[in-house]
Amino acid sequence: MTLTTVVFDIGGVLVDWQPHLAWTDEMTPADARAFMDRIGFNQINLACDAGASFAAAATEIAVTEDAARLAQYVARYPQTVPRKVPGTWDVLYELKAAGVSLHAITNWSAETWPQGLKAHPELGEVFETTIVSGQEGIVKPSTAIFHRLCEQAQIAPEACVFIDDGLHNCIGAKAAGMDAIHFKGADRLRTELQLRGFL
Known part of the structure; x- marks a missing residue:
């Protein structure tokens, strides 16, 4: 054919697409990447690509500060592209x-x-x-x-x-x-x- x-x-x-840019207005790029590694961002993102929500993912994170930061991701998304x-x-x-x-x-x-x-x-x-x-x-x-x-x-x-x-x-x-x-x-x-x- x-x-x-x-x-x-x-x-x-x-x-x-550079997801760490979602948080670089409040932390260094290195710290943003360390945060992403700490919470397993790549795995979370893949789950959300398959239909899960970032808000639901945030509730599974034990550290309150990290959970709150992930919960901001959708609103900050335009900064990543x-x-x-x-x-x-x-x-x-x-x-x-x-x-x-x-x-x-x-x-x-x-x-x-x-x-x-x-x-x-x-x-x-x-x-x-x-x-x-x-x-x-x-x-x-x-x-x-x-x-x-x-x-x-x-x-x-x-x-x-x-x-x-x-x-x-x-x-x-x-x-x-x-x-x-x-x-x-x-x-x-x-x-x-x-x-x-x-x-």
């Missing part, structure tokens, strides 16, 4: 100008997604279909989330190439029947898309 559709990951591909990834948006808009069908699949909390849209409103405008893991209760690299996109967008996985900075997510996409590009920068991405006839 001919490739007709490009599916983007967002964090690390289009938007630079201050920048676009250089060059990738140019590639996206080239694809759009060429009439390529564009969709997105992102591991992102249902609570923080609206905050991300406040920081980068374009994310709510450029894609025909966006699958947010926290809204679906499924996270990448599960094949189910790729099939969910195909169901909602009414497209065949074999028509899609998926772009992600996580190799494990690319492997999941391929297991679901898609082609995949492991993102390592905008210049290489453009080359990979040219090889596939998109640009």
Whole structure:
């Protein structure tokens, strides 16, 4: 089947996500990262990407100060995505100008997604279909989330190439029947898309 559709990951591909920035107005970056390590932030974030809430997670933290700090995360979320990834948006808009069908699949909390849209409103405008893991209760690299996109967008996985900075997510996409590009920068991405006839 001919490739007709490009599916983007967002964090690390289009938007630079630095979660420690949520607290750097009140502590040093090193202290913010130490706090995140102390509470197991990466595991908490993954659970929230799958549908849990940060407020519920905060109630499980024994140290009152740490719990209160985590409870502030959703409100502070726009601080964590201050920048676009250089060059990738140019590639996206080239694809759009060429009439390529564009969709997105992102591991992102249902609570923080609206905050991300406040920081980068374009994310709510450029894609025909966006699958947010926290809204679906499924996270990448599960094949189910790729099939969910195909169901909602009414497209065949074999028509899609998926772009992600996580190799494990690319492997999941391929297991679901898609082609995949492991993102390592905008210049290489453009080359990979040219090889596939998109640009």
